[in-house]
Amino acid sequence: MLARQRVRAAWLFLLPTLVVLAGVAGWPLLRTFWFAFTNASLASGEQPEFVGLENFVVVMEDPDWWRSVRNTFLFTGVSVTLETVLGMIIALTLNSRFRGRGVLRAAVLVPWAIPTVVSAKMWGWMFHDVYGVINEVLMHFGVISGPIAWTVDPNLSMVAIIAVDVWKTTPFMTLLLLAALQMLPDELYEAARLDGANPVLVFFQITLPLIRGPMLVAIIFRVLDALRVFDLFYVLTSNSAESMSMAVYARQQMFEFQDLGLGAAAATLLFGLIALFTIIYMVLGRNSVIQEAA
């Protein structure tokens, strides 16, 4: 009796949250899927008509879409790799004992606290072709002979976008890796030190295998985030066709070209991609989730 009462209470307690989630996630997602198969447009006030797979065909035939796919994957691959390597170096540094460790740990959090748009603007200014400090420094050291238009040239703007993302999200990687490092038992390292093992060897043969699990979860988490990137591309390259991410492409179709159906088709494709990675993430992190739920 009491148990049944508690189960009923559980559902009552969950009801408001489930209603809100259905309203802001479930319903809009279904509508987006539906729009993807219609000629819905912001320009016309008419009821959208079902057009089958037409939008998907148009998207698939658009070279700009494929460029945005390439950009998104390049961005994700390079940024997440750099963030993992840099995050590991900083986490290992923070994991050793030295004076001022607390200060460094706080400093490392600063980029994470800065809004993405603000980071993009700050770096956009540093990358400014004529007055930017980065060109100035590179010219001072003779790396380049004249100023470079970082955010205008599509090849270079990718460098700039990745630089901002790496700067902004490495702290997150650092935190997750540091947490994993701190859970490793000291005894292992005592033994290695007594044997006089080389620190690089110790890292690759002891540390890395032991933190592989948490590291993988952190990497997939970052991949999921990177695939849906919008702000950085939008703010740094002001919407140029050569340097768009998939999310920027989808939004441009929807709201600038007012073709809701086409944009929804692109958004649906991106959603499918992210859903795939989410499933991988859940399978990898499954043990911990089930442990939590048990």
Place this chain on the structure above:
Amino acid sequence: MSPALTWLKRIAFGLLVVVITVYTLFPFYWAVVSSLKQGSALFEVEAWPRNPAWQNYSAVFTEQPFGRNLFNSVMVAGSVVLVSLFLAVTAAFALARIRFRGRTPLMLMILAVSMFPQIAVLSGMFELIRALGLYNTLPALTLSYMLFTLPFTVWVLTTFMRELPKELEEAAVVDGATPWVICMHVFLPLLRPALVTTGLLAFIAAWNEFIFALTFTMDQEARTVPVAIALMSGASQYELPWGLIMAASVIVTVPLIALVLIFQRSIVSGLMAGAVKG
């Protein structure tokens, strides 16, 4: 090991620490420096402006509706935090303390929602917001931000709520307390630190949000701070007011940095609960 080698190692390590610190802090430092420059001084690269110009900080409020934008951001982020926490406390109680069928799938579903790309719900949400008559208003943002704050707060609070001792609850049940009383009067007070952490993280996420705020508002007066900064323009299309943009950036960032530094420890544990344990 020879003393020379030990010293060499120490110097190398110190150098590494310095490089990390400079890399992390330089962009923010440069924003501060640039925000204190005006006119042609902006175009000279120097470590600290000779005559710091504070005018940018007042100009951003007089030449732009930036005060209004700040107010919008505070209102939206504040209301998002309050609503999400209120909804999440009861949901987390149910998920953490009551055994019922369908709990695990439900938790996985909530986790899945937290992975949604915002672009995937953008057109459907746009339609919903227009149908509700909320377009170009702040409640539109509060509502749409629930997409990412609610799954997150539920998830993290569930993690925290699960760690509270069972005995407390049992004692309350013996006293005849209903689940509502247990949740609100026994557990809620114990969850204060967790509420601060999750609330702060949700606040930061809402404060930083860009794509919904860009799409669901139209007027300069309705914009939140990130959109205002992203769209700030000068007298002509080709002349961006960099001094103003940097001043606005610093204004927006300083409170966040302060909050993060003050709550450093709890923020780190909150991020862990939200990411790794998932």
